Amino acid sequence: MPVTTARLDALKIRSGDASGSCVIRAVEVKKIYRMGTVETHALRGTTLEIYRGEYLSIMGPSGSGKSTLFNMIGALSKPSSGKVYIDQVDVAQLDFDELAWFRCRKIGYIFQTYNLIATMTCLENVTLPMSFAGMDAEAGRERGVELLKLVGLGERILHKPSELSGGQQQRVAIARALANRPDIILADEPTANLDQKTGGEMIELLARLRNDLGVTIISATHDLKMLKRSDRIMWINDGRIQKVARPGEIDFSSNEFH
Amino acid sequence: MSSNHSAIQDQVRLPLRVAWGIVVQGIRIRLGRSVVTLLGVVLGVAFLMSILSSSLLRSRVVGEIQARQQTAAMVGFLLAESGNLSGRTLVVWRGAEPDDIEQRFLREIFRPGAARPLEVKDFAPTGADDRPSLIIVLGGALPSDVWESISPHLRQPVAVFTRTLVSDPSGAGVLLRRPPSEEDLQRQAQEAAQQRVRTIWILCIAALVTIISISNALLMSVTERFREIGTMKCLGALSSFIRRVFFLESALMGLVGGVAGSLFGLLFAAILYALSYGWGLVFGSLPVLPLLGAMVICLAAGIIASILAAIYPAGVASRMVPADALRTNI
Numbered sequence: 001m002p003v004t005t006a007r008l009d010a011l012k013i014r015s016g017d018a019s020g021s022c023v024i025r026a027v028e029v030k031k032i033y034r035m036g037t038v039e040t041h042a043l044r045g046t047t048l049e050i051y052r053g054e055y056l057s058i059m060g061p062s063g064s065g066k067s068t069l070f071n072m073i074g075a076l077s078k079p080s081s082g083k084v085y086i087d088q089v090d091v092a093q094l095d096f097d098e099l100a101w102f103r104c105r106k107i108g109y110i111f112q113t114y115n116l117i118a119t120m121t122c123l124e125n126v127t128l129p130m131s132f133a134g135m136d137a138e139a140g141r142e143r144g145v146e147l148l149k150l151v152g153l154g155e156r157i158l159h160k161p162s163e164l165s166g167g168q169q170q171r172v173a174i175a176r177a178l179a180n181r182p183d184i185i186l187a188d189e190p191t192a193n194l195d196q197k198t199g200g201e202m203i204e205l206l207a208r209l210r211n212d213l214g215v216t217i218i219s220a221t222h223d224l225k226m227l228k229r230s231d232r233i234m235w236i237n238d239g240r241i242q243k244v245a246r247p248g249e250i251d252f253s254s255n256e257f258h
Numbered sequence: 259m260s261s262n263h264s265a266i267q268d269q270v271r272l273p274l275r276v277a278w279g280i281v282v283q284g285i286r287i288r289l290g291r292s293v294v295t296l297l298g299v300v301l302g303v304a305f306l307m308s309i310l311s312s313s314l315l316r317s318r319v320v321g322e323i324q325a326r327q328q329t330a331a332m333v334g335f336l337l338a339e340s341g342n343l344s345g346r347t348l349v350v351w352r353g354a355e356p357d358d359i360e361q362r363f364l365r366e367i368f369r370p371g372a373a374r375p376l377e378v379k380d381f382a383p384t385g386a387d388d389r390p391s392l393i394i395v396l397g398g399a400l401p402s403d404v405w406e407s408i409s410p411h412l413r414q415p416v417a418v419f420t421r422t423l424v425s426d427p428s429g430a431g432v433l434l435r436r437p438p439s440e441e442d443l444q445r446q447a448q449e450a451a452q453q454r455v456r457t458i459w460i461l462c463i464a465a466l467v468t469i470i471s472i473s474n475a476l477l478m479s480v481t482e483r484f485r486e487i488g489t490m491k492c493l494g495a496l497s498s499f500i501r502r503v504f505f506l507e508s509a510l511m512g513l514v515g516g517v518a519g520s521l522f523g524l525l526f527a528a529i530l531y532a533l534s535y536g537w538g539l540v541f542g543s544l545p546v547l548p549l550l551g552a553m554v555i556c557l558a559a560g561i562i563a564s565i566l567a568a569i570y571p572a573g574v575a576s577r578m579v580p581a582d583a584l585r586t587n588i
Binding site: 067071074076077096097100101103104105109111113115117118119120124128129131132133137176179180 | 275276279280283284286287485486488489490491492493494495496497498499579580581
């Protein structure tokens with residue numbers, strides 16, 4: 001651990017955010033995909049700040065660059081130009097293995113399709129990131145059980161994902177995302193595959209975790225309930241941030257939401 | 259940078275146990291496809307084992323093989339001398355007790371439907387249509403009085419000797435059993451060398467086909483699991499871990515396929531040899547240690563082939579972009 005921590009500290013470029021209140025800062029981020037001779041500008045110079053402990057929702061139609069931005073702030077890919085600082089570390093300077101190390105400890109992912117490993121039990125799914133982080137198996141099991149209890153699945157730790165409902169699977173995924181005490185949870189349409197009631201429960205669970213654990217939650221969503229529950233809402237279109245607003249400033253009855 | 263890199267490797271190093279668990283569960287869940295992959299290994303290894311073990315078994319039954327070859331050569335010489343023998347009578351003179359080769363030879367030419375034997379003591383001159391063809395001399399000696407009393411009544415006044423031509427009152431006896439000439443030996447050596455080259459060539463092709471089929475099956479497995487791989491990468495799996503999962507899976511296939519394949523190959527070769535040379539001869543004298551050695555070779559070959567086959571699919575898997583796991587519309 002010491003060498004890497006030292007390296008990450010060395011990479012913490014003074015980005016004008018000495019207090020560390022920004023967990024993610026993106027500066028003039030551009031991302032260009034090349035397919036043959038065709039260039040696609042997925043992001044055209046995006047600048048944003050995401051604060052520690054906030055609940056941010058990102059909205060945008062498909063093709064808006066939302067997924068690209070998501071990959072960028074999730075340390076899944078690097079910008080073509082511009083800087084992305086996650087926890088003050090410039091991700092562009094990390095190599096592939098360091099990115100993996102970073103994702104493992106700093107970010108928890110929640111997917112629309114849950115993406116649990118079908119061959120593993122709930123507990124094994126939750127402890128997987130811990131073993132990736134090199135945690136001792138016994139300690140990992142203990143924490144896994146604790147996390148599954150936290151999301152309300154204490155009774156089903158040895159079930160396979162296929163034996164659970166969609167809502168329960170997403171709860172396992174949330175427990176898994178929390179495994180290595182990340183600073184950030186990145187949720188991609190977490191309620192899209194769930195019914196209204198279960199989706200609502202999921203939103204409450206995420207809000208509770210944000211309050212209890214102080215984790216930053218960033219989610220791509222079109223779910224009204226989720227938007228209303230978030231601290232800020234960000235609109236992306238055509239590779240640019242169109243608008244950022246608080247839920248109180250928005251008329252949710254407008255056409256945009258229906 | 260590099261020391262720092264290794265520090266990361268150390269920290270994110272997964273217990274092999276976890277990779278092993280993923281592999282075993284993966285195989286269990288996708289049993290059908292795994293069995294197909296396995297079959298590729300089994301067939302390839304069985305082929306190698308059957309070739310290795312048949313050469314071992316061959317060295318054990320080599321006496322039998324030589325006896326058969328000698329007998330066949332003798333029958334061939336006789337037919338070349340006499341023409342078709344079916345239904346004909348041959349006079350037999352026993353100058354000595356027939357040895358193994360001679361007994362085989364007699365059984366062959368006097369088998370039902372072929373020639374009929376007639377001992378010299380039973381010989382009586384008969385009419386033109388029923389005359390014996392020639393006289394066969396077992397052992398090396400034919401007394402001249404026997405020759406003189408019988409030769410006038412033969413269709414072909416020829417004496418055929420099965421051992422030596424030392425005592426030949428006919429003056430133009432034919433010796434069936436010839437020691438192999440220098441030329442023959444050379445030809446045999448050449449044929450053996452050619453056979454070896456052919457075998458190696460076929461083995462190379464078989465190895466290639468096996469490797470390609472395993473590789474293909476593993477690629478399918480990678481495609482099937484792209485979401486799982488992407489998810490694991492999102493959760494912090496290193497590329498090296500992903501590679502390890504596929505190499506482990508492949509090596510396990512190689513091991514299991516190697517064991518099954520070498521057993522099948524051995525069984526196949528042994529049964530084939532037993533059918534042509536007799537069960538007692540083959541199973542009574544199995545060269546156990548050399549066969550075990552061949553099994554070890556086959557196991558190693560199976561594992562090495564599987565690992566070679568995994569290089570490309572494992573590379574594809576480890577280069578997979580983690581963001582793919584986030585894509586929902588696939």
